[in-house]
Amino acid sequence: MASSYLSIWGPVVEQIHHYLRQQYPKEGCGILAGHDQEITHFFPIPNLDDSPHSFSFEPQAYLETIRQLRELQLEWIGVVHSHPTTEPYPSARDIANWHYPEKSYWICSLKQGHCRLSAYYIRHQQVIPVMYQIIVNR
C-alpha cells in the first residue's frame, strides 16, 4: 500500500509552480518522481488536450519521461496538473480518468493567482487527501 504521507523537495515545488503558471490559462501537467515517497523530480509533459478544463499526456513525451525515470532509477510517485480557474480538488473527469490507485494525484490551483497545491490518492472513485511536507533545504 502506498504511504499516506509524502515529501516533496522545495525546488521541485518551485519548478512545478513556474511551469504551470507558464501554461496558464490552459491546464499544465507532468510526472513526479523520486524514492520512498520523497519527490525529488518534476518532469513537465505537454498537455495534448491543449485545454483550460482537462489534460492528457502527449504520448511521445510521456514515453520519453518513462524512459528517463528508468535511466535515472527513479520511481514514478505521482502526477500533477493545474486547475487554472477552479479549486485544487479532482474534477469528475479527473476521477473517471485516473487508474493508478498507488500513485499520488497532485493538483495546483491558480484560481487565486498564486499556486495552491493539494495531493490525493484516487482509489475506486474515492478521493483521499494526502498530507505532504515540503523539504526546503534541498
Ligand SMILES: [Zn+2]
Ligand atoms: Zn483536474
